[in-house]
Amino acid sequence: MKRLVVCLLGVPILALATAAIAENWKLAPGETKTYYDEDFSRVDQSTGLVVTRIAEGKANGPYRNWPASKGPILIFALDCAADKWMDLGMDFDGTKGLPKGWRQEAKIDDISGAVGKAGKLLCEAKESLPKVELP
Template identity: 85%
Template sequence: MKRLVVCLLSLPALAFSTASTAETWKLAPGETKTYYDADFSRVDQATGLIVTRIAEGKGVGPYRDWPASKGPILLFALDCAADKWMDLGMDFDGTKGLPKGWRKEAKIEDISGAVGKAGKLLCETKDSLPKVELP
């Protein structure tokens, strides 16, 4: 019985980690070099925040094919209702997950100022994004 409980509790984390292996880098509307990962973007059930990642350069995945010269992949959490964003760090090789306590990061004004038009698009399509329990 204990094993079943442990397995069931680990499913949300597993779902998040396995879902991030698929990558679909899409050019943000109206942008010329900023891409967002449509497969990674999701809504946190607990807070309603959108977790996403963006990068500048040429959108080729997976990470091992993303040249370091194109810059890091940036992780963000978006609070669309307040038009604020949270910086969750940089990722260079695809191994970075959400940092501990990520929901407590400082919120900064103006989503489009940091995440660009991809942030606006994600906020507009929030209802169509997967809603998951994030760690």
């Protein structure tokens, strides 16, 4: 019986540990409550755009502990060379992927104005971000 209890308790703990790997929310330098997901941030191989998501609140896994009153997680594509950003939508529960035709979204001036200091940080770290072929 003790083995069964240990086994049953181990499964949720393993699931929580696995979920934590998928999200790594970091506070951008100089920010007080705006976080970016370091694990989600990547460079699109075909366009060189940096895709990221940001949120305001606490850093302990917004998709698991994010109160509805805090608002959504915001998804952006950043054109670092042109200092422009693209709004790719909002995500309330972590299930939203990139929308179809996302590369054709309108580009808006001033990355820092939308993404804050996280945008500047990601553009500076662009060469070290994973380069992947996004849909």
